[in-house]
Amino acid sequence: MTEARIRLYVDQALAAGQPVALTEAQANYLFNVMRLVTGSRVRLFNGRDGEWLAVVEHVAKRGGVLRCSAQSAPLIAPPDLWLIFAPIKKTRTDFIVEKAVEMGAARILPVQTRYTNERLREDKLRAHAIEAAEQCEANYVPPVEDLVTFDRLLAGWDPARRILWADEGLRGRAALLRAPPGPWAILIGPEGGFAPEERAKLQAMSCVTPVSLGPRILRADTAAVAALTLWQSTLGDWVQA
Helix, strand or coil, X not given: CCCCCCEEXXXXXXXXXXXXXXXXXXXXXXHHHCCXXXXXXXXXXXXXXXXXXXXXXXXXXXXXXEEEEEEEECCCCCCCEEEEECCCCHHHHHHHHHHHHHHCCCEEXXXXXXXXXXXXXXXXXXXXXXXXXXXXXXXXXXXXXXXXXXXXXXXXXXXXXXXXEECCCCCCCCCCCCCCCCCEEEEECCCCCCCXXXXXXXXXXXXXXXECCCXXXXXXXXXXXXXXXXXXXXXXXXXXX
């Protein structure tokens, strides 16, 4: 058998001996694009059961069947960190989702703020998250939630989950977090920043920790990467590894 170099996300249970039926799109990718044949090996993951080696058992024009043989890697879940961001232009929103997957966010929440002007296709973002996980060897795919308004998000917020607010109004040295570990969320604002009333709501919440990301104003996609790096390097599993 050839080496299993292809990783594929499937929304099915994975276990020893488990057959996995392919969709038409998956079959086209494996058999027409990647030229796999009966007996070829593929690495599968579903975000729940770790990564599994599977063998191509049946090839068809519009489908096919793989069969799991052995687990190749256990599930490695990220720390309990959410990323909340206001949608920006499409390619840059895609970048935020991609980097959130790579850097270990457990959940991705788009939020509609007063100055958010971009439309969002959550199904496209979910597909992009799966693609990012396939490419970066992750076996966990963070859920991408439906867009929610800023007010609704904060109205139902559990104060036990602290919020790291990347506050564009705080320019200076990037902060080092001194807070205890636990459930957190990172909040990145829109390109125009938060409206005054939104800033006031955040400042009134005791679970919110505003931080500076340095002396320069960052674009929203850059700020997301910087904030994820800050949190992971001080409170996340980069420290624990």
